[in-house]
Amino acid sequence: MVILALLVIITVISIVIALRKQKPFFFAVPFLSLLIYFVVEIALVPAPFFETVKFIFSLH
Numbered sequence: 774m775v776i777l778a779l780l781v782i783i784t785v786i787s788i789v790i791a792l793r794k795q796k797p798f799f800f801a802v803p804f805l806s807l808l809i810y811f812v813v814e815i816a817l818v819p820a821p822f823f824e825t826v827k828f829i830f831s832l833h
Contacts, residue, residue: 780806 784803791799818825 776810780810 780803783806787799787802791797815825815829816822820828
C-alpha cells in the first residue's frame with residue numbers, strides 16, 4: 774500500500790511540475806519510477822537476474 778501511495782504522489786507531483794514548467798519530460802517520471810520499482814522487485818528474487826526475467830516473459 775505504501776508503494777502505491779508513493780507512486781501516486783510521484784505521478785501527481787510530476788504532472789503538476791510538467792504543467793507549470795511546460796516540459797514534457799516530467800510526464801515520463803511516473804513511468805521511469807514504475808520501471809525502477811519492477812527492476813528492484815526482480816532483483817530481490819533469489820534466482821539469478823536473467824533467469825528470473827526469462828521466466829517472467831515466458832509466462833503465458
